[in-house]
Amino acid sequence: MRSCKSLAKWRSGEPVLGTTLHLADQSIFEMVSLMGFDLLWVDLEHHAHSLETVSGLMRAARVGSADVIARPAKGEFMRLARLLESGAQGIMYPRCTTAEEAAEVVRNAKFPPMGDRGLDGAGPDMPYGLMDLHAYLKWANEETFIAIQIEDKAGLDQAEAIAGTAGVDLLFFGPGDYSIRNGFTGNFNDDRYWEAIGKVAKAAKSAGKWWGTPAFDALHAQKLLDAGAMLITRSSDLSLLRQAYDGMKSEFGALGFTFDSFLY
Numbered sequence: 001m002r003s004c005k006s007l008a009k010w011r012s013g014e015p016v017l018g019t020t021l022h023l024a025d026q027s028i029f030e031m032v033s034l035m036g037f038d039l040l041w042v043d044l045e046h047h048a049h050s051l052e053t054v055s056g057l058m059r060a061a062r063v064g065s066a067d068v069i070a071r072p073a074k075g076e077f078m079r080l081a082r083l084l085e086s087g088a089q090g091i092m093y094p095r096c097t098t099a100e101e102a103a104e105v106v107r108n109a110k111f112p113p114m115g116d117r118g119l120d121g122a123g124p125d126m127p128y129g130l131m132d133l134h135a136y137l138k139w140a141n142e143e144t145f146i147a148i149q150i151e152d153k154a155g156l157d158q159a160e161a162i163a164g165t166a167g168v169d170l171l172f173f174g175p176g177d178y179s180i181r182n183g184f185t186g187n188f189n190d191d192r193y194w195e196a197i198g199k200v201a202k203a204a205k206s207a208g209k210w211w212g213t214p215a216f217d218a219l220h221a222q223k224l225l226d227a228g229a230m231l232i233t234r235s236s237d238l239s240l241l242r243q244a245y246d247g248m249k250s251e252f253g254a255l256g257f258t259f260d261s262f263l264y
Contacts, residue, residue, distance in 0.1 A: 002062070003143055004067055004089045004090070004143045004144065004145065005038055005039075005065060005066070005067050005089075006038055006039055006067045006069075006089065006090065006145065006231075007089075007143060007145055007169075009038065010169075010170075010210050010230055015225060015229065015230045015231065015232060016038040016039055016212075016230065016231050016232070017037060017038050017039070017232050017233075017234065018037065018038060018039030018040065018041050018069065018231065018232070018233040018234075019032065019037055019039075019040065019041065019233060019234055019235055019236065019237075020040075020041040020042075020043065020233060020235070020236035020237070021040050021041065021042060021057075021236065021237050022043065022047060022236055022237055022238045023237050023238065024047075024049055024053050024057065026056055026057055026059070026060035027060070028237055029057045029058075029060040029061040029068075030060040030061065030063045030064065032061075032064075032066065032237075033060070033061040033062075033063060033064025033065060033066035034063060034064035034065075035064070036064070036065060036066075037066050038066060038067065039066060039067045039068070039069055039090075039231070039233070040061055040066045040067070040068050040069070041068075041069050041071065041092065041233060042054055042057060042058075042068055042069070042070050042071070042088075043071050044070060044071060044072050044073065044076075044079070044083075045071050045072060045073045045074070045094050051079070051082055051083070051086060054070065054083070054086060055086040055087065055124070058070075058086055058087035058088060058124070059087065059124065061087075062087065062124075067089035067090060068087065068088050068089055068090070069088065069089065069090035069091070069092050069147065070083040070086075070088040070090070070091060070092065071091075071092035071093070071094060071149075072091070072093070072094075073094065074093075074094050074095045074096075077104055077105065077107075077108040078108070080093075080105065080108045080109045080117075081108060081109065081117050081118060081120075084109060084117075084125055084140070084144055085120055085123035085124075085125050085126075086123060086124065086125070087123070087124045087125055088144070089143070089144055089145065090144060090145045090146070090147060091105065091109050091144070091145075091146050091147065092147045092149060092172060093105045093146065093147070093148050093149060094149045094151060094174070095149060095151045095152065095155065095174075095177065096148045096149060096150065096151075096155055096162055097152065097154040097155045097158060098154075098158055098161070098162070099158060099161035099162050099164065099165045102148050102162045102165040102168050103165050103166075103167075105146055105148065105167075105168075106146060106165065106166065106167030106168065109144070109146055109167075110140075110141050110144075110146075110167055111137045111140055111141055114141050114166070114167055115167065117140075119137075121133065121136065125140065145169040145170065146167060146168050146169050146170070147169065147170040147171070147172045147212070147231070148162055148163075148165075148168050148170070148171055148172065149171075149172045149173070149174045150162070150171055150172070150173050150174065150178075150196075150200055151173075151174035151177040151178050151181075152177065152178060152181045152182075153181065153182065156178075156196055156199055156200070159171060159199055159200055159203035159204075160202075160203040160206055160207065162203070163203045163204050163206065163207035163209045164206075164207045168209060169209060169210060170204070170209060170210040170211060170212060170230070170231060171200050171203060171204045171209060171210075171211040171212075172211070172212050172213060172231065173196060173197060173200045173211070173212075173213040174213075175188055175193060175196075175213060175214060178193075178196055179192075179193065182196075188216065188220075197213065197224070197227060198227070200213070201227050201228050201229070204228075205228065210230040210231065211228070211229060211230065211231070212229050212230055212231025212232060212233070213229060213231075213232070213233075214232075214233045214234065215232045215233070215234050216234075221234065
């Protein structure tokens, strides 16, 4: 049994820093967790990871201190418990639009009396039947968290009701999808971006919940922290790897090396 690092920080008033890991390589999860990051975000909404693969990635992360937050696709309620059984400390549920949908997430992710999650007790979260059952049920409800993503106008309009749903711990604003759906694709200097951030922050504060969103650099992160954000996510393994290789191309291009780039 391991307590949730993110919840411990939030409960003491400290923000949490996470990063996204797309590559299905256990050594990357192990390395970044050993480096002391608070949270590793693994994405099953947009990637072809199987539950078996993700279970191995989570096991690698447990070598270090990082929590894992797992995102299923919208409507994949039956996956929630399996992700938690595999060792996720948190669930990131995407594109939520109603309090009823948020309540369904809670119902599937929490044991009674908070929800209606089914009991197995044979997974690494138990772990493997080694805990006292009553202690496990209490721990599972108290040491896992639910983050609900607000990613469109419908969700933003219902942000207060979603935040007020019992069992929801955190609102997470998804700027990419929101910008696409509201006519300012990728322009995060647009007033509509900051207006949406303000509404998410207000809804979370009114409900006594935390909120978060991705940051694009340290200055942006500071503005978000000043606005009350308690979860900041920054970049991904793919992005950082691409940036490193772009830098290498620039450095060695100056020496006369050429690159037959496939895309650009």
